[in-house]
Amino acid sequence: MVGKICGTGSYVPPHVMDNDDLAKIVDTSDEWIRERTGIGKRHIIEEETTSYMAGQAALRAVEQSGIDPSEIELIIAATSSSDVVFPCAACEVQKTIGAVHAAGYDMNAACTGFVLAFNTAQAYISAGIYKTVLVIGADSMSNLVDWNDRGTCILFGDGAGAVLLRAEEGTPVYMAAHSDGGKGQALTLQSRHRKDWDKESGEESYIYMDGQAVFKFAVRKVPEIIEEVLEKAEMSLEQIDYFVLHQANRRIIEAAAKRLKTDITKFPMNLEEYANTSAATVPILLDEMNREGSLKRGQKIMLAGFGAGLTWAASLFEW
Ligand code: UT7
Numbered sequence: 425m426v427g428k429i430c431g432t433g434s435y436v437p438p439h440v441m442d443n444d445d446l447a448k449i450v451d452t453s454d455e456w457i458r459e460r461t462g463i464g465k466r467h468i469i470e471e472e473t474t475s476y477m478a479g480q481a482a483l484r485a486v487e488q489s490g491i492d493p494s495e496i497e498l499i500i501a502a503t504s505s506s507d508v509v510f511p512c513a514a515c516e517v518q519k520t521i522g523a524v525h526a527a528g529y530d531m532n533a534a535c536t537g538f539v540l541a542f543n544t545a546q547a548y549i550s551a552g553i554y555k556t557v558l559v560i561g562a563d564s565m566s567n568l569v570d571w572n573d574r575g576t577c578i579l580f581g582d583g584a585g586a587v588l589l590r591a592e593e594g595t596p597v598y599m600a601a602h603s604d605g606g607k608g609q610a611l612t613l614q615s616r617h618r619k620d621w622d623k624e625s626g627e628e629s630y631i632y633m634d635g636q637a638v639f640k641f642a643v644r645k646v647p648e649i650i651e652e653v654l655e656k657a658e659m660s661l662e663q664i665d666y667f668v669l670h671q672a673n674r675r676i677i678e679a680a681a682k683r684l685k686t687d688i689t690k691f692p693m694n695l696e697e698y699a700n701t702s703a704a705t706v707p708i709l710l711d712e713m714n715r716e717g718s719l720k721r722g723q724k725i726m727l728a729g730f731g732a733g734l735t736w737a738a739s740l741f742e743w
Contacts, residue, residue: 426597427549427589433484434711435477436467436583450574457578462674466581466699468566473507477584478562479520485586486521493521497554499528502537502561502703505568535670535731537703543599543739545589555591561703568613570630581699585707598657600649601737610637611732642676642730647683649738650728657740661686665723670730671695671705719743
């Protein structure tokens, strides 16, 4: 059995900060941000929380599927910015959508989280353990960045995306995942409870990133893992309809397409509108593609994520 996507949903906060707004806070410009990243704006939470966004995305996915929430057996929420340590975001989502029979837990692999959660759900389904699984990626990066650091604050936004999987007979899902803890210092966050951390240690806790190291890692590892999954599936690049990559930087996606010698039109992007929403980028993009009618049954979709850890993962499935 494989987990077929029977519903997608997403939520981004209505409050928008464009590049000109950022230029009033840090020494940057719309021109620099667009040229180096492709980002034009980001949606930022005001009253919303990570769990709230996750719940709204989940409600939309469940509504589209037509499946009764009581049939959902498992909820996995990929997030590194849950509002509280516990209860986990997945249990908050359970409450919001009324998935009374579901088990729920969170997974944290930063920006790679959604692809790993998706693969985990597929493994449960193919093992016959669960039939109906909700997978969410949700993050409030605006709570984690230093708004005085122009090297990071321009990159991120807030949002959530969800997919509902239902067991069906079908083409297997092929997947791969890797980590390199030895290079973990390239992208770190000491604590998501910034104020408490400050009191204890006197240090500030924000996202620290060696941007160039992460850039080089992504450009090398994303094409590698895509090739690895294709080899497992005994398929060629030409057979893939869409490569849905983590939306961190347009230049990373363009470089990956170039290395794979694949037309950039097969690499959809929405980071101009939302920036990098960490674990939420892939499911938000999938939801947009689904709702605008770009996805047709039988198409082959390759997901690929990368981020802190360092971690990277990919998944190939038939829509
Ligand atoms: O989910 C994974 C998360 N992370 C990523 O995907 C990040 C991957 N890395 C990147 O996207 C890029 O490295 C950045 C967009 C972060 C930076 O782009 P870059 O082309 O690597 O720039 P750089 O760090 O080499 O900086 C070039 C110059 C520097 O000035 P000098 O030293 O040449 O005078 C920076 O101080 O640009 C300066 N700079 C800025 N200027 C205007 C850095 N940030 C900004 C800014 N506005 N926001």
